[in-house]
Amino acid sequence: MPDTILGNEISIITEQGEELIAKLMACKGNLLFIRAQLGDGPMPEGMIPHQMTGCNGYVMDASVEGASNPRAGFSVVGIQATSLDVQEGFYVTNVALFALDPETETSVCYAYLALHDRPLWIYSDQCDWTQLTRFLLGVEVSSIPIVNAVINPDVLITFEQMQRYFVDVIRPWTMGYVDSEHNLNYPNYPDKEEHPALQRRIQSVEDMLTEALSQANGAGNTSFYWDLGVTTGWSIDKGVINTAQGRVEC
Numbered sequence: 001m002p003d004t005i006l007g008n009e010i011s012i013i014t015e016q017g018e019e020l021i022a023k024l025m026a027c028k029g030n031l032l033f034i035r036a037q038l039g040d041g042p043m044p045e046g047m048i049p050h051q052m053t054g055c056n057g058y059v060m061d062a063s064v065e066g067a068s069n070p071r072a073g074f075s076v077v078g079i080q081a082t083s084l085d086v087q088e089g090f091y092v093t094n095v096a097l098f099a100l101d102p103e104t105e106t107s108v109c110y111a112y113l114a115l116h117d118r119p120l121w122i123y124s125d126q127c128d129w130t131q132l133t134r135f136l137l138g139v140e141v142s143s144i145p146i147v148n149a150v151i152n153p154d155v156l157i158t159f160e161q162m163q164r165y166f167v168d169v170i171r172p173w174t175m176g177y178v179d180s181e182h183n184l185n186y187p188n189y190p191d192k193e194e195h196p197a198l199q200r201r202i203q204s205v206e207d208m209l210t211e212a213l214s215q216a217n218g219a220g221n222t223s224f225y226w227d228l229g230v231t232t233g234w235s236i237d238k239g240v241i242n243t244a245q246g247r248v249e250c
Contacts, residue, residue, distance in 0.1 A: 012049035017110035091119035
């Protein structure tokens, strides 16, 4: 029986989704959910959810709030939609979830949720309140090692979701970008940890934080690095700017 706690709506993986899984398993890639659609149409005659390439009777886009992996081979993807900018109320009869094909850099319909026998009403923006509708889609992901989602900045998420997104997506991407840029621009310093400019900036931040804490406690009087790169026209109430050493001296 479907797990109504981990994913209260169990979707059907599509043919495109199965093809993407096979491709990702072959190249040991990661699965990334990027967007969703809501539709109000019926199931097309002669079709089944497994064959769908998008929602039927497209009405609006929905925002992805994140993805989790509560157990092996299974993921829960959060999707949100609001009644803002909805001109006329409608019944949601189907939801299409899209994932990124890294080979073609295009999106494919990974999973389809059929609500034809129990449609969900979305109010128009003419109402006196704003409706927030949230789906938790349970989707099969086979043995893909890492499943993530591009979080839409307009969604409402918890602190834990944002923290997980930072750890799983933002930090790895940022560090990868830093590594590639450093290796390209500073070939004489293959180890970025040995790069003097980076060490200087790290020291600058650490010293300023230490001084800020000391000032907050009424005991701040230490010199600290001020490596912002711009000193012309600056004035300070206490101490002097030592341009040669790149620091403020109190």
